[in-house]
Amino acid sequence: MTKRLTVPDIRARKGGVPLVVLTAYSAPFAKILDPHVDILLVGDSLGMVLYGMESTLGVTLDMMIAHGRAVVKGSGSACVTVDMPFGSYQQSPAQAFENCARVLADTGCQAVKLEGGAELADTIKFLTQRGVPVMGHVGLMPQHVHAMGGFKTQGRGEESRRKVLADARAVAEAGAFAMVLEGVASDVAGDVTRQVAIPIIGIGASNECDGQVLVSEDMAGLFSDYMPKFVKRYGDLAGELETAARAYAEEVRARAFPAKEHCFAPNPALVDVKKAGK
Ligand code: KIV
Numbered sequence: 687m688t689k690r691l692t693v694p695d696i697r698a699r700k701g702g703v704p705l706v707v708l709t710a711y712s713a714p715f716a717k718i719l720d721p722h723v724d725i726l727l728v729g730d731s732l733g734m735v736l737y738g739m740e741s742t743l744g745v746t747l748d749m750m751i752a753h754g755r756a757v758v759k760g761s762g763s764a765c766v767t768v769d770m771p772f773g774s775y776q777q778s779p780a781q782a783f784e785n786c787a788r789v790l791a792d793t794g795c796q797a798v799k800l801e802g803g804a805e806l807a808d809t810i811k812f813l814t815q816r817g818v819p820v821m822g823h824v825g826l827m828p829q830h831v832h833a834m835g836g837f838k839t840q841g842r843g844e845e846s847r848r849k850v851l852a853d854a855r856a857v858a859e860a861g862a863f864a865m866v867l868e869g870v871a872s873d874v875a876g877d878v879t880r881q882v883a884i885p886i887i888g889i890g891a892s893n894e895c896d897g898q899v900l901v902s903e904d905m906a907g908l909f910s911d912y913m914p915k916f917v918k919r920y921g922d923l924a925g926e927l928e929t930a931a932r933a934y935a936e937e938v939r940a941r942a943f944p945a946k947e948h949c950f951a952p953n954p955a956l957v958d959v960k961k962a963g964k
Contacts, residue, residue, distance in 0.1 A: 689763070690761075690762065690763055690764065690765060690766075690796065691724055691725070691763065691764060691765040692765065692796065693765065693796055693797055693819040693863050694863075695765070696724065696725065696765055696863060696864055696885060697863040697864065697884060697885065699724070699885050699896065699897070700883065700884060700885045700896055701896065702896075704895075704896060704897045704898065705724045705725060705864075705885055705887055705896060705897025705898075706722065706723045706724050706725075706897065706898070707723060707724065707725040707726075707727055707887055707897055707898065707899035707900075708722075708723050708726065708727070708899065708900060708901075708902045708905065709726070709727045709728070709729040709731060709732075709735075709899070709900070709901045709902050709903075710726045710727070710728065710757045710760070710761070710902060711728060711729075711732045711735070711736055711753045711756070711757065712753065712756050712757070712760065713756045713757065713759050713760030714760060715757075715760070715902060716756070716757040716758075716759075716760030716761040716764075716766075717760040717761065719761075719764075719902060720760070720761040720762060720763055720764050721763065723764050724764060724765065724897070725764055725765045725766075725767055725887075725897075725899075726757055726761055726764040726765075726766050726767070727767050727768075727769070727799065727899060728750065728753050728754045728757050728766065728767070728768040728769060728793075728795070729769050729799075729901065730742040730745040730750065730769040730770075730771050730772070730828075730829070731769075731828070731901050732745065732749070732750075732753055733745040733749075734911075735901060735903050735909050737749075741828065741831050742771070742772060742828050742829055742831075743772050743829065743831070743832075745769075745771040745772065746771060747770075747771055747774050747785055747788070747789070749771070750768055750769060750770070750771055750789060751768075751788070751789060751792045751793055754766070754768040754789060754792075754793030754795050755792065755793045755794065757793075757795075758793055758794040758795055765796045765797065766793075766794075766795040766796055766797075767795060767796065767797040767798065767799050767821050768789050768793055768795045768797075768798055768799070769798070769799045770782070770785060770786060770789065770798050770799065770800050771829075772829040775800055775809060776802070776806075776809075778809075779808060779809045779812035779813070780812075782800070782809045782812070782813055783812060783813055783816060783818065786798045786813055786818045786820075787818065790818065796819060797819035797820065797821055797863070798813075798818065798819070798820060798821070799820070799821040799822070799823055799866065800813075800820055800821075800822065800823065801823040801824075801827040801828070801829045801830070802822070802823070802824070802827065802853075802857075803824050803827075803849070803850075803852070803853025803854075803856060803857060804852055804853050804856035804857075806822075806857070806860075807856040807857060807859070807860040808860070810822065810857060810860035810861055810862055811860040811861055813861075814860065814861030814862070815861065819863055820860075820861065820862045820863065821862060821863065821864050821865060821866065821887075822854075822857035822858070822862040822864075822865035822866070823865065823866040823868065824850060824853040824854050824857060824865060824866075824867060824868075825840045825841065825850055825853075825866075825867045825868045825869050825870040825891070826838065826839065826840050826868040826869030826870065826890070827868070828868075837869070837914075838869070839869050839870065839871065839890070840869055840870045840871075840874075841870035841871040841873075841874030841875075842871050847871070847874050847877075850867075850870055850874050850878065851874070851877060851878060851881065854867065854878045854881075854882045854886070855881065855882060858882045858883055858884045862884060863884060863885075864884050864885040864886075864887060864896075864897075865882070865884060865885070865886055865887065866887050866888075866889060866899060867879075867886050867887065867888050867889070867891045867895060868888075868889045868890055868891065869889070869890040869891075869916070870890070870891050872891065872892035872894070873892075875888055875891035875892040875894055875895055876892055876894040878891075879894050879895050879896060880894075885897055887899050889916060890914065890915070890916030900917060900918075901917075903923075904917040904919070905917070905918070905919065905920055905921070906919070906920060906921040906923045907919040907920075907921045907922040907923050907924055907925070908923035908924050908927070909924075910924050
């Protein structure tokens with residue numbers, strides 16, 4: 687049995703071979719991606735990617751638990767990290783602990799991810815001191831979409847640059863074992879990576895980070911509603927699925943599917959009756 691990568695294994699990768707991180711929301715995806723990644727992230731991006739929501743704000747704890755459990759079941763070596771959805775951890779450290787403990791216990795995942803900077807440091811400290819492994823998420827924080835006035839690149843201008851750096855330092859000092867850095871100017875991503883002692887996992891950051899994460903559906907060309915600048919497509923799953931669906935539809939309409947080999951043998955009793963001309 688392959689041993690799963692642990693939180694300390696991930697933490698120890700600071701400055702080493704870049705961490706490979708992809709999102710997964712289901713057991714079949716997890717099974718395919720698992721051998722290729724260090725971390726499988728059950729991101730709350732599933733609200734948009736799977737459920738057609740306009741933002742991640744409507745994602746619930748129950749949704750994250752159901753998908754988190756599926757990803758743990760489908761994988762065997764990646765460190766599975768589950769996003770805490772909006773509203774499940776911001777109210778107080780006690781609320782955060784109760785919900786994070788539920789996610790860890792009900793899914794079997796290794797860690798949880800929380801969005802937030804310096805304002806969340808006390809909560810992260812409270813959690814990590816009580817045995818909850820926390821991955822941070824700073825820079826562009828999709829759960830803050832309305833507060834930020836949209837999905838806007840962070841770290842442009844001196845004030846924003848200082849805020850991103852201060853947020854990243856606060857989250858690391860509070861005890862996070864790694865951090866996603868999303869949608870920031872590339873020089874700021876380099877500064878954060880050099881100045882913060884834990885692995886920085888970039889998305890729309892730069893290749894100076896300690897690792898990279900992408901939404902798998904973006905990476906494999908399955909989700910085409912919107913393509914951010916920082917996405918590179920490594921496949922055309924949408925095209926493949928369309929080709930397969932078209933071929934299936936044609937064969938069903940032409941009665942070419944199912945063929946004999948897809949059907950069960952006729953009931954012998956009825957064949958005998960027919961043969962006997964009854
Ligand atoms: O929700 C998500 O998938 C994420 C990644 C894009 C970092 O937070």
